[in-house]
Amino acid sequence: xxxxxxxxxxxxxxxxxxxxxxxxxxxxxxxxxxxxxxxxxxxxxxxxxxxxxxxxxxxxxxxxxxxxxxxxxxxxxxxxxxxxxxxxxxxxxxxxxxxxxxxxxxxxxxxxxxxxxxxxxxxxxxxxxx
Numbered sequence: 001x002x003x004x005x006x007x008x009x010x011x012x013x014x015x016x017x018x019x020x021x022x023x024x025x026x027x028x029x030x031x032x033x034x035x036x037x038x039x040x041x042x043x044x045x046x047x048x049x050x051x052x053x054x055x056x057x058x059x060x061x062x063x064x065x066x067x068x069x070x071x072x073x074x075x076x077x078x079x080x081x082x083x084x085x086x087x088x089x090x091x092x093x094x095x096x097x098x099x100x101x102x103x104x105x106x107x108x109x110x111x112x113x114x115x116x117x118x119x120x121x122x123x124x125x126x127x128x129x130x
Contacts, residue, residue, distance in 0.1 A: 034059065063113035064130045065105040067120060070097050074124025081123045085116050101128075 001009075015023070024035050065085075070078045075097065082093045085104055096102060104127075105116050113129045120127045 061109070062107040063110055064103045065108065065113050065116045065120070066101050066128050066130060067097070067104050067125050068101040068128055069126040070100065071124055077123035078120060078125040081119045081125070085119065 012020070012023075027033065028035055067078070067082070079090070079093045079097065082088060082096060082104060083090065086093070086096075088096060096104075104120065105113065108116070117127045117129055
């Protein structure tokens with residue numbers, strides 16, 4: 001480790017749990033990151049100590065991509081995207097579009113959900129993410 005890293009580690013060893021919670025909060029604000037995943041028990045301290053941090057809101061990590069509607073003139077293009085996003089065959093994809101709204105992808109990351117939504121919308125489908 002570098003000298004700077006060692007100095008920071010030594011300083012961190014000497015701070016209180018309340019100070020550590022404030023440090024995490026400042027790092028989140030300054031760098032636009034989320035440290036809500038417990039790392040070595042450090043995030044449990046602010047809740048127990050009743051520190052100055054605001055209430056922790058659990059962020060949703062999995063999403064469903066729901067196809068709501070397919071215009072008849074865009075059906076072929078949407079079927080191609082559905083087949084690309086899923087492992088459905090042509091017949092199954094056609095049957096899939098007969099009972100909308102229906103989830104095309106379930107429990108996927110936000111990035112994957114956004115990508116699937118974009119593909120379906122470009123093909124002409126009406127999509128929402130839950």
